[in-house]
Amino acid sequence: MFYGFGVTAQVINPVQVLKDVEILSSDVYEGRQTGTKENQMAADYIIGRLTKLGVAPYQKDFKHPFTFKTRQGEDVKGVNVLGIIPGKTAGLIVISAHYDHVGIKRGLIYNGADDNASGVGGLLAAAEFFTNNKPEKTIIIAAFDAEEMGLQGAKAFVADPTTELSKILLNINMDMISHNDKNELYVAGSFANPALKPFLVSNNPKVKLIAGHDDPKLGHDDWTNQSDQGAFNAKKIPFLYFGVEDHPDYHKATDEYSTITKDFYVNAVEVIIRIAGNYDKSTAKKSKSKLIMKN
Numbered sequence: 001m002f003y004g005f006g007v008t009a010q011v012i013n014p015v016q017v018l019k020d021v022e023i024l025s026s027d028v029y030e031g032r033q034t035g036t037k038e039n040q041m042a043a044d045y046i047i048g049r050l051t052k053l054g055v056a057p058y059q060k061d062f063k064h065p066f067t068f069k070t071r072q073g074e075d076v077k078g079v080n081v082l083g084i085i086p087g088k089t090a091g092l093i094v095i096s097a098h099y100d101h102v103g104i105k106r107g108l109i110y111n112g113a114d115d116n117a118s119g120v121g122g123l124l125a126a127a128e129f130f131t132n133n134k135p136e137k138t139i140i141i142a143a144f145d146a147e148e149m150g151l152q153g154a155k156a157f158v159a160d161p162t163t164e165l166s167k168i169l170l171n172i173n174m175d176m177i178s179h180n181d182k183n184e185l186y187v188a189g190s191f192a193n194p195a196l197k198p199f200l201v202s203n204n205p206k207v208k209l210i211a212g213h214d215d216p217k218l219g220h221d222d223w224t225n226q227s228d229q230g231a232f233n234a235k236k237i238p239f240l241y242f243g244v245e246d247h248p249d250y251h252k253a254t255d256e257y258s259t260i261t262k263d264f265y266v267n268a269v270e271v272i273i274r275i276a277g278n279y280d281k282s283t284a285k286k287s288k289s290k291l292i293m294k295n
Contacts, residue, residue: 021178031109043143050127085130165237185210
């Protein structure tokens, strides 16, 4: 069954979701580059928010460290932040966003507001929604590290022998969802998994949801493996990746909180969470439960 909320129903706290982006993309985090103390300050901020929301740590700890080698053979340590919201039936949904960015270049801080503080803001909004509206399936909230260095955090997660890959029904990944002057939000993943198409409904006239960028014939415009959903795709796990097309501030020091499209972003997060909620409920029996949104 599908959540019975209308277009005007408030699914998220817009003030909080914007605040999360503003904080994580501030200079104090110095671009959140993997392996830096500022990156771990960002991880601690995410953990603090999840704890306040009542999200439990995944496998007894929010922090899940991993090590990988760069192309130059250097060992780098990353840390995934993982939480869990228990469901009522079998099956897992992994909702993810990477929290790292590229740090400081040529003396300029690359704050990565759209890439990808915006995705983390959406992730925290999803965590709040599912703690207030008990899910049918168990939700794993995954803030992955080292996406900018080759999807390393997501790869570490799916490679971990304790990860129950066979139980993961879907990965919903958010990467760059806040900067689009045309109100266009793309969703990739239904080309390979057409059964996901019925869920891809905006329910918001202010967001034009476009399914695409997932046809292998598109070459570089095929986004299937260009963010953390690629690690799940490699394991034959269905995914929905939400993002916008590249913009002039992409991977530049101008990707700041001041340059994101704030109204579009709030609406985009709501659309994504509605889709996640409807997918979660898709195999559930009819319920009379109502949405709960805490201020």
